[in-house]
Amino acid sequence: MSIQDALISASRFAASRWQAARLEGREEEERLWRQVNEYRAFLGETGQVYLFEDYLREIAPTPRPHVSPALEASKDATSYAVMRLLLKAFDETPEPEQKQSAVVFINLVNFIADTKQLTAVEDYVNNRLEYAPLAIAHFTTRDDAEAWLKGLAEPLSPARILIGDEYYLAWYSREDNARGMYRDYIIEPYIEELAARGIPPATPAFETRAEAGMWLKNHPAAPFDFVSIAGEHYLAVHHKRLMRHTLHPVASTLTEWEETKRAAERERARDAAAETEGGGE
Structure with missing residues (x-):
């Protein structure tokens, strides 16, 4: 077994x-x-x-x-x-x-x-319910993450990682030494729910992302807080174990999330139709 x-x-x-x-x-x-x-x-x-x-x-x-x-x-x-x-x-x-x-x-x-x-x-x-979804490592670029994954004899698996501000799921199969990673839409439902509750009318405002990052170092999100950068709302997510924050633009993230959900629904509908057709043969 x-x-x-x-x-x-x-x-x-x-x-x-x-x-x-x-x-x-x-x-x-x-x-x-x-x-x-x-x-x-x-x-x-x-x-x-x-x-x-x-x-x-x-x-x-x-x-x-x-x-x-x-x-x-x-x-x-x-x-x-x-x-x-x-x-x-x-x-x-x-x-x-x-x-x-x-x-x-x-x-x-x-x-x-x-x-x-x-x-x-x-x-x-x-x-568990107060922290952001657990990520074990952060990388600036996907190339960096892939080099890390390929360079390990046996990477932890499955494990979420951060590439920039996005979650990915890294996986490894001991049985055939296969490994890879794919985008993991785990933070998007949090953003959807928190935005639906209402973004506070007064949020910390910054001109640049660097300014927001410096402020968050001294005022860590607990674990989620809205901030404004150049007039656009972001959700700041505190990754306590990694001692860093990710910043997620609310409007574009929700648009991408809706498109992802619609694509998943279309795929489920195609699978259901294929099963129905197969059963009728």
Whole structure:
């Protein structure tokens, strides 16, 4: 089973346990299963799936999974509560496939502890809705980004990066050593929603982008703020982990976003029509 399939299977297992806890009113258990899913999301968002696969290969099989000494020493109450929940699920589950899913998540918590990421995952979970979508690196040009991607033996994958002010998704396949990147329209829905709420009538105004950038260094967006540059409204997005801002022209971004959504809708309509025609043959 590939690491991607193992994580999908484990996620379904966690979802079924979360749903059961919710239906039966076990609020604390429901919260902890939701936390399990956040750990899985953190692994994917930070592009560490293959690193986790390597970690799993180093673990000797045992009748019952172990708890990492790093987790024991951390005194991290939430992660340790999650670990107790997962060990209990492992012990109570008779089906081998579900036991294996519990093991995947047990080892994921151990992986986070052993790689000293407990604080990072706590920050991710607690501030996920307040931060801008996570990007792991910034490049001035696409050529720079492609050189970075090609130059790494095994890049993090999949992982969002910034090229200029735009999000891209960089990907790598270990199985065939293929890699690439494509435009990722993840910030556009944020701009659409924030603009729909209304741009404040009085926003910080600047003549040039450089002036706006200097001001934002001392007045970071939290994480989104509107500014005006040469009379045009921009959304300033603070990327806390990268210690920088991106600036997105509101009007042209929304126009491009509408065109992108229409193109996606046309493609879905063509696919549906093709399926209908194929089914009728």
